[in-house]
Amino acid sequence: MKLVIIKYNAGNIQSVSFALERLGVDFAITDSPEEIAKADKVIFPGVGEASTTMAYLRNKGLDRVITSLKQPVLGICLGMQLMCTFSEENSTDCLGIFQETVKRFLPQGDMKVPHMGWNNLTLSNGWLDNAIESQYAYFVHSYYVPVNPHTSAITEYIKPFSAAMHKDNFYAVQFHPEKSAQAGELVLKSFLAL
Template sequence: MIVIIDYKAGNIGSVKNALYRLNCECMISDNPNTILQADKVIFPGVGEASSAMQYLRAKNLDQLLFQITQPMLGICLGLQLMCAFSEEGNTDCLGIFPKVMVKQFPPKDKVPHMGWNNFTTIKGELFQNIQPMDDVYYVHGYYAELNDYTSGVCDYIEPFSAAMQKDNFYATQFHPEKSANIGEQILKNFLAL
């Protein structure tokens, strides 16, 4: 069973629908036991970082996420919350990706970065059967800087982490659930881990 973590700011419906379209059973939960017993965990996200962190702390989910040993996929805000610190609301984040800072895009071009963009580099299991020229959908005003865990790079204003991986923790800044067939392939790759 795939469990999608329920926290107030997340756009839960989209991820659930995407998994259903892939004929994958899933449930939405904030129950610690349910999450820890899941085959895989998805940590979705649309929202604002500091209020999301407050909610996670209030529900003790911040501690729980560290204990997850099964594959977990953070999406968009999920990726950012897995970093160490975010400039959005100047909040400490989960630190699953230690020392990684989430920064605000400088206003050199339109912000948020909204729309379809390709990769400059990709590596790892999440990107099997994906080409760098493939476009995926982004909508974000903050980005994780390039770091040791970066597994995909996108260039907008400056190169940033399109995807990251550390052990069982995977994350994408783009929305695979909203990235048409390319996104479905990336979700399939995660489900196949």
């Protein structure tokens, strides 16, 4: 199996690489459209701000590469948000794979923004390992994707939101599997086993 991580200005590429190394998986990090298109599986990481990241992807032509992929693609954190149609973060048009708007959390009482730390998940449809429901995943984000028909796991913070999604060959998680200890390894293994 040929696995690639899309190389762009995402902040967590190193951490995702190390997580895959810990699982003993071979992979390449590349921004070559040909190499990405030829891969069996693609990871689309993401830490950063939506508008500058989308501008970077468009500038490199990676936006069209990502939307045209037919093999399993895993979006992580900002990667998942950019797979939606629009983000309230600096009013950014995104990739439009999931027909959803990414919204900003509004702080409420003791619940602060960013949503930062370990939270649990309730699975709603299929690709994640059930064992993850008894564990916690690490989140850091100020924007969220509302619960929608493509939601595969729900987490509650201020309101229920999409912790994971799936549509066709596109898979996505809001949390950071690369930093989520055993729970994160389960997620990466589920994706690698698809």
